[in-house]
Amino acid sequence: MFPFQTQLNKICFSNNHLFILLLCCIFNSSLHAQTSFQPKKFDSLLLKKTESLRIQGDYENLVRLNKDYLNxxxxxxYKEGVILCYINISNISATIGNYKRGLSYLSLAEKELKAVDSHVLKARLYQEHAQLNYVIGLYKSALEFNAKGLYYLKSTSESDKRKYYLYRLYANRAECLYKANKTDSAYIYLQKGQKVDSRGVLLNTLLAKHHLLYTKRLDSALIYLQKASQKIVNTGKVNVQSGFVYLTYGDYYYELKDYNTALSYYKKALDNYNKTNRLYNIPGAYESIANTYKMLNEPEKEAEARQRYREEKVDLENIQNEAINISIDQMLNDKDEESLGFEKKIYLFGSVIIILCVIIFLLLYTHNRSLRQRKNEFKSEALSLKSKINDSFDELVNLAKKNDSTFLTRFQEIYPDFCPKLLEINSKLGASELAFCAMIKLNFTSKEIAEYTFIQHKSVQQKKHRLRKKLDVPSDQELFIFFDSL
Structure with missing residues (x-):
């Protein structure tokens, strides 16, 4: 062999070794990357970083962070990670008023979630659906999504994530219930949420607002506002939670008739909402400012603020209407998909169904006359019964509204088992207490009971509290549900 050829072989041999070594390094590096990836660490770090940037209102870096984690x-x-990033981006989009993009990313998350069995992610998805439907004004849909979120969250074994999301779902449900004029139920969910997160800014501020609007206990409102303020750390950066706290402080001083202080807080809230691009909250801040200028007898400034309120409200409504249309379209598409799936099943089992239909047809044909007669009799009885029930219910409601003395007697005739069952629990209940229980069973609100029985709203609350003790009803169970189950 020539020396040149020998040298060439050595070089080739050496290069082959280098190539193999390089492949091994790449393989080991890839293997290390795969083994070092930890889903739990991915989730916890993403949630922690997302929450920190969200509170600062740094949406640009927040989107960038979630897109990096998505990659x-x-x-x-990691499918669960992909879904979590989609939901986070949806939340960011909805927060800054881009409801269309928010719904789009929720749709992506929902499609991915069909292949994953994660109760936590399903709860989070429905939570975001509920929140988005709430801000665009679809409160009934929001409550339905919220109920689904609570169902999946309570059935998960991941206690840390359940606690992280649970108080948010409770707070969201309370806000929806306020819009549905169910203040008592809303307050119960606020209390539930506070048990999960007693120092949370959102829940403490909502509790303060409840006392300002419904109980008029300004001292209690101030206590909750102070708790909320303590949680907000002043880092010199914008804090998105501050806006809601400032706005509620403004309401507090407005109730005290300290309008100048109220105005300063309303302006702080507006500034915070503008800096954090919280489009949903801006019209309300302008409205509060306008009302305050009215009390300060400054008509020009009031008119200016009122005009800004109208402009912002129109802009927001345009965005909301577009989102509502998209939301409805998605619901219709879901129905279409369900219908398509049903049609496929019919096609697959068509031959079996045809045979069954033929058999059923023959059976029906032989008994056609008797079946029609029975059906007509049943329909007639059902309509008669339904008419009687509706008439009886309307009669009871009218008697209650008139505060008629025969209300309880007539109620016992229509619901003969209700009062005896209550007396089994507590035999010392009086007639007035039984009538009060009857009104709750008929789904009268505290406000309506106060109006029709000529007592104060506060007295109704006190009566409910005493009834809970006498009937041993847990504080977290609604009285209406308890009575309805009887």
């Missing part, structure tokens, strides 16, 4: 999740084929 990591996709590279590692």
């Amino acid at each position: 990591i999740a996709e590279e590692n084929k």
Whole structure:
């Protein structure tokens, strides 16, 4: 062999070794990357960083963070991580008023979630659906999504995540219930939320607002506002939670008739909402400012603030209407998909169904006359019974509204088992207490009971509290549900 050829072989041999060594390094590096990826660490870090940037209102870096994590999740084929990033981006979009993009990312998350069995992610998805429906004014849909979120969250074994999301779902449900004029139920969910997170800014501020609007206990409102303020750390950066606290402080001083202090807090709230691009909250801040200028007898400034309120409200309504249309379209698409799936099943089992239909047809044909007669009799009886029930219920409601003395007697005739069952629990209940229980069973609100029985709203609350003790009803169970179950 020539020396040149020998040298060439050595070089080739050496290069082959280097190539193999390089492949090994790449393989080991890839293997290390795969083994070092930890889903739990991915989730906890993403949630922690997202929450920190969200509170600062740093939406640009917040989107960038979630897109980076989305790439990591996709590279590692971590479906749960992909879904979490989609939901986070949806939340960011909805927060700054881009409801269309928010719904779009929720739709992506929902499609991915069909292949994943995660109760936590389902709860989070429905939470975001509920929050988005709330801000665009679809309160009934929001409550339905919220109920689904609570169902999935309570059935999960991941206690840390359940606690992290639970108080948010409770707070969201309370806000929806306020819009539905169910203040007592809303207050119960606020208390539930506070048990989970007693120092949370959102819940303490909502509790303060409850006392300002409904109980008029200004001292209690101030206590909750102070708790909320303590949680907000002043880092010199914008804090998105501050806006709601400032606005509620403004309401507090407005109730005290200290309008100048109220105005300063309303302006702080507006400044915070503008800096954090909280479009949903801006019209309300302008309205509060306008009302305060009215009390300060400054008509020009009031008119200016009122004009800004109208402009912002129109802009927000345009965005909301577009989101509502998209939301309705999505619901219709879901129905279409369900219908398509049903049609496929019919096609697959068509031959079996045809045979069954033929058999059923023959049976029906032989008994057609008797079946029609029975059906007509049943329909007639059902309509008669339904008419009687509706008439009886309307009669009871009218008697209650008139505060008629025969209300309880007539109620016992229509619901003969109700009062005896209550007396089994507590035999010392008087007629007035039984009548009060009857009104709750008929789903009268505290406000309506106060109006029709000529007592104060506060007295109704006290009566409910005493009834809970006498009937041993847990504080977290609604009286209406308890009585309805009887």
